[in-house]
Amino acid sequence: MSPSGIMIHTDTAMSPDLSVVILFHNEGWIAHRTLRSVARALEYAQARGVRWEAILVLDRPHPRVDDIVRNWREKSGSQCHICPVQFGDPGLARNCGIDRSVGTFVAILDGDDVVGENWLYAGLMACSSTNGVIAHPELNYYFPFDRIIFAHREEDDLGVLLEHNRWTCAIIAKRTAFEEIRYRPHTEAFRYEDWLWNCEAVAKGYQHVVVPRTLIAVRQKQPGNSHNAPDGKQGKTIPPNDLFRTILSTTRNNDSAVSLRGIHTDLQSFGWKYFTKTLAKRILASRFLDPVKRRVTPEIALSIKMFLKESAAGASEIARSFNITSGLPKWAEEEFKELARIEPELRGGVSPRWHRPNSRLHRYVTEPMKLLVESHKARVFVLPWLIEGGADLEAVHYMHAVDGPRFLITTERSPNPWLRLIPDECIHIDIGNNDLSHRERMVLLSRLLLQANPDFIHTVNSPVAFDVFTEWPRAFANIRMYATLFCNEISPDGRECGYAVSHFPRLLDFFTRVSTDNVTFQKQLERTYGLDENMIVAHRMPFSPPHFPMVRLDPGPSGGTERENSPLRLLFAGRFCRQKRPDVAIQVVNELLSEGANVTLDVWGIPFGGETVKVPKRPGIRLMGSFSGIAQVPLVEYDALLLPSLWEGLPNIVIECMGNGVPVIASNVGGLSEIITEETGWLVDEYLTTDGFKRVIREILAGKQCVARKSKKSSEFVAMRHSWSAFLQEARIFYRDRFEADTHSRERSANELPDPLSCH
Numbered sequence: 001m002s003p004s005g006i007m008i009h010t011d012t013a014m015s016p017d018l019s020v021v022i023l024f025h026n027e028g029w030i031a032h033r034t035l036r037s038v039a040r041a042l043e044y045a046q047a048r049g050v051r052w053e054a055i056l057v058l059d060r061p062h063p064r065v066d067d068i069v070r071n072w073r074e075k076s077g078s079q080c081h082i083c084p085v086q087f088g089d090p091g092l093a094r095n096c097g098i099d100r101s102v103g104t105f106v107a108i109l110d111g112d113d114v115v116g117e118n119w120l121y122a123g124l125m126a127c128s129s130t131n132g133v134i135a136h137p138e139l140n141y142y143f144p145f146d147r148i149i150f151a152h153r154e155e156d157d158l159g160v161l162l163e164h165n166r167w168t169c170a171i172i173a174k175r176t177a178f179e180e181i182r183y184r185p186h187t188e189a190f191r192y193e194d195w196l197w198n199c200e201a202v203a204k205g206y207q208h209v210v211v212p213r214t215l216i217a218v219r220q221k222q223p224g225n226s227h228n229a230p231d232g233k234q235g236k237t238i239p240p241n242d243l244f245r246t247i248l249s250t251t252r253n254n255d256s257a258v259s260l261r262g263i264h265t266d267l268q269s270f271g272w273k274y275f276t277k278t279l280a281k282r283i284l285a286s287r288f289l290d291p292v293k294r295r296v297t298p299e300i301a302l303s304i305k306m307f308l309k310e311s312a313a314g315a316s317e318i319a320r321s322f323n324i325t326s327g328l329p330k331w332a333e334e335e336f337k338e339l340a341r342i343e344p345e346l347r348g349g350v351s352p353r354w355h356r357p358n359s360r361l362h363r364y365v366t367e368p369m370k371l372l373v374e375s376h377k378a379r380v381f382v383l384p385w386l387i388e389g390g391a392d393l394e395a396v397h398y399m400h401a402v403d404g405p406r407f408l409i410t411t412e413r414s415p416n417p418w419l420r421l422i423p424d425e426c427i428h429i430d431i432g433n434n435d436l437s438h439r440e441r442m443v444l445l446s447r448l449l450l451q452a453n454p455d456f457i458h459t460v461n462s463p464v465a466f467d468v469f470t471e472w473p474r475a476f477a478n479i480r481m482y483a484t485l486f487c488n489e490i491s492p493d494g495r496e497c498g499y500a501v502s503h504f505p506r507l508l509d510f511f512t513r514v515s516t517d518n519v520t521f522q523k524q525l526e527r528t529y530g531l532d533e534n535m536i537v538a539h540r541m542p543f544s545p546p547h548f549p550m551v552r553l554d555p556g557p558s559g560g561t562e563r564e565n566s567p568l569r570l571l572f573a574g575r576f577c578r579q580k581r582p583d584v585a586i587q588v589v590n591e592l593l594s595e596g597a598n599v600t601l602d603v604w605g606i607p608f609g610g611e612t613v614k615v616p617k618r619p620g621i622r623l624m625g626s627f628s629g630i631a632q633v634p635l636v637e638y639d640a641l642l643l644p645s646l647w648e649g650l651p652n653i654v655i656e657c658m659g660n661g662v663p664v665i666a667s668n669v670g671g672l673s674e675i676i677t678e679e680t681g682w683l684v685d686e687y688l689t690t691d692g693f694k695r696v697i698r699e700i701l702a703g704k705q706c707v708a709r710k711s712k713k714s715s716e717f718v719a720m721r722h723s724w725s726a727f728l729q730e731a732r733i734f735y736r737d738r739f740e741a742d743t744h745s746r747e748r749s750a751n752e753l754p755d756p757l758s759c760h
Contacts, residue, residue: 016051016079018124018172019103023093024069024111026062030219035072036342037115045121052120054080055101059093065111091183091193098178107172108194114217114343115170116335122211123172134201134208135172139215139332144345146220148353149328152210158202159247159362163443165195167208170216177206188239190475196238203242213331217339217346237446237472244451247362248370361444364436368407368429369448377455378405382445382465385414385432386422388606388628389575390541390652391486393548394517395460396421398484400547401731404455409448411441411464417628421547431464442468446475456480456512456735466503473510480512482735486649487521487670489579500525515539515734518650518671537734541652542727543659543718548629567620568599568701571638571662573627573653575608582613584644586621588693593620597701601642604633630656639707640665640700644684644693648672655722658714663707665696675721679713 022038024031042052054076056069061084073080083100087093098106105127107120116137123135140150152167160166171194181200183189189196202208328336328350340346372378379402386392386408399406399422406426410416413432422428429448431441441464449457449468457479459465466483469476489498500521504514508529514536516522522538525531572585582605589601600620604627605613615623627633630653641657641664648670655675657664663680666672667687676683682700686692700707 014051016053016103018045018050018052018105018107018120019055019101020052020107020109020120021055021057021094021097021101022109022111023057023059023090023097024061024065025059026065027111028062028064030112031065031068033343034111034113037339038109040117041115041120044117045124048121050121050124052079053101053103055083055097056080057083057085057093057097059085060088089185091185091189094183104175105172106175106178109170112219113170114339116215117338119214119216122214126209126211127172127174132206133173134177134206135211136167136208137170137214137216138210138212140168141215141217141350142220143217144220147351151354158208160359161199161202161243162247162361162447163359165192167198168216168218169194177201180204190237190239192238196241199238199241199243203246215332215335217343237475239475240451240453244447245373247365248373360436361440364431364434364444366429368427371427372407372429372448372452375405375452378407378452380407380409380449380452380454380457382409382411382457382459382462384412384462385410386416386418387414388418391461392418393652394484394541396547397542397545397727398458398731399423399426400545401728402735409445411445411462438464446472450475454479456482458482460484466499469510470503470506473507481510482513483511484515486517487647490647505529513537513734516649517541518674520671520674521649539727539730539734540722541650541655542724543655543722545724568697569637569639570599570601570642571604572601572642573604573633574606576605576611576613577608579646581644581646584690585642586613586615588642588644588690589621590616590618591690592694592697593618599697599701635660635662638662642693643667644687645669650675655718659718659722661711661715663710663714665693675717680710680717681714
């Protein structure tokens with residue numbers, strides 16, 4: 001018997017049944033306690049006839065760890081082997097230990113785990129009895145911070161692995177499994193090499209089994225650092241693997257309202273109070289409320305009935321899940337008492353706070369997602385939605401500017417009325433119109449984009465996409481990434497905010513290039529972040545492109561003395577929101593009417609975020625309703641557009657109106673001064689109150705400004721500066737590789753520009 005108390009087999013002719021590969025790094029004195037627990041488990045297995053060997057992998061170890069491990073090896077005999085490596089990488093180090101081993105089965109352990117006495121023996125027996133099995137301990141206790149029990153379950157749909165690392169690294173399997181599936185380096189696995197290994201094992205048909213009445217105490221290096229921790233705040237993702245393709249081949253969309261199945265884990269982990277709040281939050285953000293009017297509609301009432309029916313099954317599942325939460329099983333209590341003799345930090349007892357991660361993501365895998373994953377060099381555009389807005393229309397322009405396989409991914413809950421504008425060949429993937437949380441959409445989007453390996457990804461205003469790229473930038477290092485930013489927003493307390501403030505500073509080295517629709521914002525970003533002029537580029541949005549014609553054939557307003565007795569016909573057209581300030585436009589005209597001014601205002605509005613406007617009962621102010629595209633607005637009836645915005649880039653409504661001969665009265669914000677000049681319209685510097693707008697309108701009414709002349713100059717300016725052909729030329733350059741684009745931006749010629757993306 002060795003000094004450690006383990007009986008040593010002297011028959012070296014027979015190869016071991018089990019090779020225990022233990023990885024050490026910087027565990028310090030903790031390594032001694034780990035080895036004591038391993039010695040106890042090996043003694044238990046050997047007493048039952050198991051031949052074993054231990055492979056102690058020292059990967060750039062701390063000197064104290066090196067001493068502890070080597071001393072233990074000397075005391076334990078020839079069955080223990082030291083495997084020193086210099087990878088600094090757990091995946092590669094494990095592979096080296098596995099290659100060094102000779103056992104029929106292999107057990108993987110970390111150098112800071114505390115192993116239950118019967119784990120190695122029981123896990124070996126489970127693998128020996130069935131082919132193609134990967135054994136996991138039933139219980140994993142995370143300490144000393146989270147202090148939760150992570151319970152493995154066999155019956156779960158392993159599609160959960162898309163979102164959660166369902167298993168710890170402590171596994172036992174036949175050697176052939178580790179030869180077929182190698183651990184990947186952390187540069188490829190994003191530091192989740194065991195998660196990736198398990199995903200690939202599932203895809204290859206291996207069966208994950210739970211070994212009853214076994215446990216391991218998993219040590220955490222800092223709060224919430226465990227891959228399975230329930231806090232939801234850590235960055236978790238893994239690279240492309242065969243599991244996603246396996247799910248694509250077997251799963252179809254199953255969009256189930258706000259099914260309790262999707263959130264019963266919240267109840268198990270955090271209790272009824274958290275569960276109730278989460279359920280209420282998801283209902284409010286779900287299909288139960290119209291996303292624009294925020295009220296129940298007849299169509300939504302039908303989905304409520306479906307929800308009530310589906311939630312009955314979810315409630316049953318919740319009830320079943322509580323069978324385990326009454327406390328620790330007796331066998332687990334006894335085992336933790338024994339382990340506390342080895343690990344003093346377990347002597348305070350174990351509180352049975354259970355955690356069983358669940359996921360619904362695999363239920364939302366759809367046929368269009370399969371098409372994206374199977375496509376070659378796809379061009380992917382990620383938007384929150386495709387509604388009637390300038391940012392949405394700009395994204396549509398980019399989709400038409402390239403050919404080849406194109407995919408549009410929308411990430412927020414909303415109708416998408418402008419899907420009719422995207423190219424016929426473009427495939428829409430909707431991950432927003434369901435009951436997934438923002439975090440779940442992030443995980444689903446990251447899995448989809450990484451699995452697809454597209455030619456490039458271009459995001460326009462998607463909060464899900466920006467959060468994905470901010471949290472996992474390294475995962476997308478080999479993909480060309482583009483973004484479009486328009487302007488900074490202004491918070492109610494006067495601060496600048498928006499993606500250029502909240503996300504862009506952390507993504508300066510991430511995006512290949514970034515576009516905006518105005519030079520003013522381009523220069524602001526270059527000045528703020530010190531970027532070169534070809535990293536941020538300004539593209540003038542086109543007027544009347546083939547997919548969205550806007551030119552009218554009727555003559556513009558007559559203006560001048562010929563219309564002295566006619567009212568000045570003003571138009572407001574845009575979203576009802578704090579940015580566009582339709583209420584200010586109404587107030588300006590209402591005050592002018594009170595003064596006796598000869599002016600009218602028609603308010604064309606797109607309700608947004610539940611915003612509404614109130615129109616005073618005056619003959620000169622009319623609420624005209626919503627519109628889907630400028631073609632629905634009879635521009636020939638108006639003399640000018642009134643746009644009292646708080647902030648802007650270069651809004652498409654201005655280009656559309658000016659191109660159709662309707663000059664603009666607008667706040668002097670963003671890039672509006674690039675298109676509205678003394679000849680083409682009226683800029684208002686004092687835009688925070690109504691006074692500046694009223695002064696300009698009085699001047700127009702007094703005949704000091706010629707509406708007809710500005711109408712003509714506006715349409716000429718837009719025709720010259722905002723053509724579709726000019727936009728296509730800029731798009732060709734934009735989607736080049738960065739270096740190539742920088743070179744051609746200096747040397748380009750409109751007649752001699754090659755077309756790398758076959759832009760049409």
